[in-house]
Amino acid sequence: MNTVADRMQMLRQITEVSFMVDDLRLYLDTHPTEKKALDAFGTAMKQRKQLLKDYAAEFEPLTADCVCPETNNRTDFCTRYPGQAHFAWADGPAPWEGGAN
Amino acid sequence: MWIYEKRLQFPVQIKKTCPKTASLIISQYGGPDGELSASMRYLAQRYSMPCKEVGGLLTDIGTEELGHMEIICAIVYQLTKNLTPEQAKTAGFDAYYIDHTAGLWPAAAAGLPFNACEFQSKGDAFADLFEDLAAEQKARTVYENLIRVIDDPDVLEPLRFLRAREVVHFQRFGEALEKTKEIMDSKNFYYFNPEFDKQFVKK
Numbered sequence: 001m002n003t004v005a006d007r008m009q010m011l012r013q014i015t016e017v018s019f020m021v022d023d024l025r026l027y028l029d030t031h032p033t034e035k036k037a038l039d040a041f042g043t044a045m046k047q048r049k050q051l052l053k054d055y056a057a058e059f060e061p062l063t064a065d066c067v068c069p070e071t072n073n074r075t076d077f078c079t080r081y082p083g084q085a086h087f088a089w090a091d092g093p094a095p096w097e098g099g100a101n
Numbered sequence: 102m103w104i105y106e107k108r109l110q111f112p113v114q115i116k117k118t119c120p121k122t123a124s125l126i127i128s129q130y131g132g133p134d135g136e137l138s139a140s141m142r143y144l145a146q147r148y149s150m151p152c153k154e155v156g157g158l159l160t161d162i163g164t165e166e167l168g169h170m171e172i173i174c175a176i177v178y179q180l181t182k183n184l185t186p187e188q189a190k191t192a193g194f195d196a197y198y199i200d201h202t203a204g205l206w207p208a209a210a211a212g213l214p215f216n217a218c219e220f221q222s223k224g225d226a227f228a229d230l231f232e233d234l235a236a237e238q239k240a241r242t243v244y245e246n247l248i249r250v251i252d253d254p255d256v257l258e259p260l261r262f263l264r265a266r267e268v269v270h271f272q273r274f275g276e277a278l279e280k281t282k283e284i285m286d287s288k289n290f291y292y293f294n295p296e297f298d299k300q301f302v303k304k
Contacts, residue, residue: 026161
């Protein structure tokens with residue numbers, strides 16, 4: 001298993017589905033009853049929540065809601081506390097570092 | 102309130118240091134049509150909007166602009182993080198380097214610091230929404246100017262994404278303008294200030 005490649009792939013999926021959520025949110029702000037957009041929003045949001053949860057189990061949590069010392073960052077990716085229960089919010093690279101270090 | 106998510110809205114992975122490019126792109130951080138100006142404009146204007154949905158849209162677009170500010174800062178940061186003393190002398194970055202080294206500071210490409218006078222919060226829904234429409238068009242122009250003069254594909258990709266978002270926001274603000282018209286009683290929408298002359302707003 002290649003942790004770095006797997007992480008980048010999962011992060012990309014999160015970025016894609018989250019962008020759908022971002023764009024549909026603005027669209028629904030001005031078209032709040034449009035069925036097709038409502039359905040697409042529901043589907044994308046469901047996928048996003050699952051991906052964020054799965055990602056936080058493997059790597060660093062991306063939102064405070066995903067922080068859980070017992071289950072976060074199973075792969076000990078980019079952490080100062082491998083093999084030890086800790087506050088994983090600080091694990092992983094800073095977002096502005098490009099996610100590759 | 103706001104919640105931080107530890108990722109960029111669009112990935113930035115720049116391999117090549119280029120202080121000259123950074124000195125141009127920084128304008129979309131602290132320049133007159135930059136993302137800081139955009140987010141502060143929308144997040145300031147939303148409170149007094151007479152149409153609740155428009156206040157909500159300003160919150161959501163203002164929030165996205167904060168994310169765009171982060172993308173711009175990430176681009177400038179990555180373009181300068183491995184700066185050598187020799188590269189610090191690059192024309193267009195040398196003056197910035199003297200005051201800020203390779204730290205992030207909101208300024209326009211021409212060196213003017215960020216200033217709240219670059220945007221308005223007029224307390225008039227129509228005046229503000231027309232400013233917002235213009236702001237999105239002006240920001241699109243800046244992204245197009247940047248895309249014309251920059252060659253690095255790693256830099257161009259996020260810039261193209263950000264340009265496309267300006268177009269989408271313009272569209273949404275156009276719809277917000279129509280929604281505000283709908284709650285006005287008068288046939289002449291632009292004769293009154295719907296935020297102050299409340300008697301002309303439909304109950």
